[in-house]
Amino acid sequence: MRMLSDDELAMLLDKKIFHTISEVADGLGVECYVVGGYVRDLFLERPSNDIDVVVVGSGIDVAQTLKNRLGRAAHLSVFRNFGTAQVKYHDTEVEFVGARKESYSHDSRKPHVEDGTLEDDQNRRDFTINALAVCLNADRFGELVDPFDGLADLEDGIIRTPLDPDITFSDDPLRMMRCVRFATQLKFYIEDETFDALTRNAERLKIISGERIEEELNKIILADQPSRGFVDLHRAGLLTLILPELTVLDNVETRKGRAHKNNFYHTLEVLDNVCRRQDERRSYLVEKLQDKDADEKQKEEWKADLQHLDDHRLWLRWAALMHDVGKAKCKRWDDVQGWTFHNHNYVGAKMVPAIFRRMKLPMDMKMKYVQKLVDLHMRPIVIADEEVTDSAVRRLVNDAGDDIDDLMMLCEADITSKNSQRKQRFLENFRMVREKITDLKEKDYKRLLQPCIDGNEIMEMFDLKPSREVGQLKQALKQAVLDNTVPNEREPLMALLQEKAKALGLKTKQV
Structure with missing residues (x-):
C-alpha cells in the first residue's frame, strides 16, 4: 500500500x-x-x-x-x-x-x-x-x-462497515458475500464486530438470488487463495446456506482408534494447490511465448495451452471444490480397512448437476467438464499406486480427452498427505504417468483409440437397429484397441467383429 x-x-x-x-x-x-x-x-x-x-x-x-x-x-x-x-x-x-x-x-x-x-x-x-x-x-x-x-x-488490512453492520447486512444481505469476497481478494481480515454481524444475519442471505450469490462466490474462487473465503463463509454460517454438501465434510469420526481426515479442510487445501499450479503453469507458458528463438509450431501449441488454461481456470477450481463432495454419502467403516469412501468419485459426479442447477451455474459443457473431472479424479491415483501400464494410460487418455492435463493437475493437487515419503512416491508415480501420456500423445494415440469400424457400419452389416447388441460389439472392438490386443486396422478388427457377432447369434446381412 x-x-x-x-x-x-x-x-x-x-x-x-x-x-x-x-x-x-x-x-x-x-x-x-x-x-x-x-x-x-x-x-x-x-x-x-x-x-x-x-x-x-x-x-x-x-x-x-x-x-x-x-x-x-x-x-x-x-x-x-x-x-x-x-x-x-x-x-x-x-x-x-x-x-x-x-x-x-x-x-x-x-x-x-x-x-x-x-x-x-x-x-x-x-x-x-x-x-x-x-x-x-x-x-x-x-x-x-x-x-x-x-x-x-x-x-x-481490515474490512469494516461504515455504520452498524447489522443494519448494513440486513438491508442488503449480498453485502455479506461481498464482505467475504473483499477479505479474500485483498487478503484482509474482517473486523470482529462486522464478522459477528455476518453470523447474526446469515439467514437473510435466503432473499438473495442464486445468480448474485454465484457471481460473488466465483470471485472468491478466482482469488489467489480461495480457502480464506470458504473458511470465513463456513465460520459465519453462510456456506451451509450456499453449499451444504461441502459443510457436511467438516467432520472427523474416530472408531477403534482410527480416524479419517477432515475432508472439508482437505478440499480447501486441494483448491489452493490447484490455484498455485495454474498460476505456475501460466507463468511458464507466458515465459515460453516470450522466447524469440522458439519454434513457431511450438509457440502455437503453447498459445493453445494458455488459452485452454485461461478458459478452464474457474471450472478446474470448481472441480477441485467438488472432487470429494460424494464422500459424506459414501463413508463406511470396515474392520480391516478402517474408514472407506468407495465410489465417492462416481457419487460426487452424480451430485454435480443438481448443485450447478441450484447455484444457477451453467448447465452446458462447463458443468460436464467439472462432472467428468470429479468422476475421473481417482483414476490416475489408482494407476500411480499400481503398475503404470500402457493399457491403463490409454484408457485414461481416451476417457479424459483434451482435459487430460487438467485432470493430472487436479490429481497432483489432491496429494495432501502429511507423510512425506508417501507423498513423494505418489508424485513420482504421477511423473511416470505424465511421461506415458506424453509418449502416447506423440504416437498420436488419440486418433487411433477410436476403432475404424463404427456403430453405423455394424448396424448395416448385421441388419440391426440401435440396440444392446450394437453397443456390445462396439465395446468389444474398443476394448481390443485400448488393450492393444488387436491393431486398429480394418482386417483384424473385422475378424474380431465376426467372432463376437457369432457368439451373440448374429449373422451378416444377405445382399
Whole structure:
C-alpha cells in the first residue's frame, strides 16, 4: 500500500477523462467525486479502469454533457429507472450516479432511494475502504474525503462497515458475500464486530438470488487463495446456506482408534494447490511465448495451452471444490480397512448437476467438464499406486480427452498427505504417468483409440437397429484397441467383429 497526499492523488488523476469530468461538473455547478473501488485501488497500487463517480445533483446530466464533450469516441448508456448513466471512452468505463440516501424493507434488497448529500452517499457504502471519495471539482481537485477512517482500515488490512453492520447486512444481505469476497481478494481480515454481524444475519442471505450469490462466490474462487473465503463463509454460517454438501465434510469420526481426515479442510487445501499450479503453469507458458528463438509450431501449441488454461481456470477450481463432495454419502467403516469412501468419485459426479442447477451455474459443457473431472479424479491415483501400464494410460487418455492435463493437475493437487515419503512416491508415480501420456500423445494415440469400424457400419452389416447388441460389439472392438490386443486396422478388427457377432447369434446381412 502507498500513502498518498491530496497533491499526489491529483497527480494520479491528471488524465483527460478526469479533467473533462471536472470541467463538466463545474460548468453545471455541481459537486463531483470519484468514489469506491477506483480510489481504494489507487492506494493499493492496483490497476483499475472501472470508475464510479458520484454527483451531488444529476449524474445523468453530467454523463450526457461529458459524452457531448468527448465526441464520437465516447459511448453513452442511460438507465433512468436507476438514476445512473455510463460513459465508455476507449478502454475506460465511468459510471455516474447522483448522491443518494437509501432505506430498505425487510423482505427485499431493493432500496427506496432519495436524493442526498455526499455524506448520505458515503453512509450507504458497504465498507469503509469503499467509502473513500476524491473531489474532481477544479478548486478541490484531488482532495480526499474519508469520514470513516477507511484509509486507516486499508493500511491495517481490515474490512469494516461504515455504520452498524447489522443494519448494513440486513438491508442488503449480498453485502455479506461481498464482505467475504473483499477479505479474500485483498487478503484482509474482517473486523470482529462486522464478522459477528455476518453470523447474526446469515439467514437473510435466503432473499438473495442464486445468480448474485454465484457471481460473488466465483470471485472468491478466482482469488489467489480461495480457502480464506470458504473458511470465513463456513465460520459465519453462510456456506451451509450456499453449499451444504461441502459443510457436511467438516467432520472427523474416530472408531477403534482410527480416524479419517477432515475432508472439508482437505478440499480447501486441494483448491489452493490447484490455484498455485495454474498460476505456475501460466507463468511458464507466458515465459515460453516470450522466447524469440522458439519454434513457431511450438509457440502455437503453447498459445493453445494458455488459452485452454485461461478458459478452464474457474471450472478446474470448481472441480477441485467438488472432487470429494460424494464422500459424506459414501463413508463406511470396515474392520480391516478402517474408514472407506468407495465410489465417492462416481457419487460426487452424480451430485454435480443438481448443485450447478441450484447455484444457477451453467448447465452446458462447463458443468460436464467439472462432472467428468470429479468422476475421473481417482483414476490416475489408482494407476500411480499400481503398475503404470500402457493399457491403463490409454484408457485414461481416451476417457479424459483434451482435459487430460487438467485432470493430472487436479490429481497432483489432491496429494495432501502429511507423510512425506508417501507423498513423494505418489508424485513420482504421477511423473511416470505424465511421461506415458506424453509418449502416447506423440504416437498420436488419440486418433487411433477410436476403432475404424463404427456403430453405423455394424448396424448395416448385421441388419440391426440401435440396440444392446450394437453397443456390445462396439465395446468389444474398443476394448481390443485400448488393450492393444488387436491393431486398429480394418482386417483384424473385422475378424474380431465376426467372432463376437457369432457368439451373440448374429449373422451378416444377405445382399
